[in-house]
Amino acid sequence: MPFTKEDKVLIKTLIELKRYNANQLDREFPSDRQRPKVVAKATGYTGMVDRRPDSGKRRSTRTADNTDLVDEVALSQEDKPQSRRTVREISRETGIHRSSVTRIIHKDLRLKCFKKRRAQELSDANCKARLQRSRLLLQKFPEHAVDFVFFSDENVFTVTSPVNSQNDGVYASSNVKKCDIAHERLMRCRPTFSSSLMVSVAVSKLGCTELFFVEPRVKVDGRYYGEVLLKKQMLPESCVTLPVTLTRTCFSRTVYTPVHRSRETVQLLQQETPQFISLDLRPPNSPDLNPVDYRIWGWMRERLYKTPVRDNNELNQRLIDTCEHPAERRRRSH
Secondary structure (H helix, E strand, O other): OOOOHHHHHHHHHHHHHHOOOHHHHHHHOOOOOOOHHHHHHHHHHHOOOOOOOOOOOOOOOOOHHHHHHHHHHHOOOOOOOOOOOOHHHHHHHHOOOHHHHHHHHHHHOOOOOOOOOOOOOOOHHHHHHHHHHHHHHHHHOOHHHHHHEEEEEEEEEEOOOOOOHHHOOOOOOOOOOHHHOOHHHHOOOOOOOOOEEEEEEEEOOOOEOOOEEOOOOOOOOHHHHHHHHHHHHHHHHHHHHOOOOOEEOOOOHHHHOHHHHOHHHHHHHHHHOOOOOOHHHOOOOOHHHOHHHHHHHHHHHHHHOOOOOOOHHHHHHHHHHHHOOHHHHHHHHO
């Protein structure tokens, strides 16, 4: 390991006061990789323990010209989205080795790479429509009526849990090679087509309906969505949950699917729910306005996949237990 400032001062003291030679210094510091006689030689030349100015091997790659070239290529995506170049691409384009490109980026240019996040793209027309329709909704529904507005959405849950590959690693000893680790530890196997369940739910500030499961291998078209999910399940259950008129406000991304925008679905909701929000009042591109879409599904996944799920029956029961009220769960267990 390199000598510290204190070690160099000690070497200088041993040389000047006790007249140590190089062999004696080697015996005094046997485990250090940096030879003490190198420090002794430098001390004899300069009388100091610090390095001489402009000493050592001169830079041949991390020069000012190469630094400017890497800077120009690395920051060329400032006004060009989706044009970021990797270290390998910068190395191929500039002719500089990858390790040198990495040192230039981090040590010379002091650049840091941040990951981008996905977001809903909004055009100027979308922003104007969102503002206009949101003001109309505020005029139509006073503050005391917002508590009775139901938000609904559908989602698919699979038996195979979702995995973030960046957080799915294996720790092993530093002296163990990757080829010596059992392949069962390094492979995460999953079926080609995992079993899944489609679930629908409606929530409001004052209550939540039970989970509605779509029958397996059933195509959710306009007829099934209106006659089964809405007419037989969601609308009656919402009246039981809250004895008020259901107001369906589909602010989720699925509102733009043909199932939710079909003529039969709109007519059914207009008949059953007089306060139904029409399509021309819904803010466009607004998945962030539906709490089911941006919060509840993620909250359920966090609790659902804490341990592996074996089959569809266990997945069904876990979904029910996740949404069930703790008091109701204790009553059912007793």
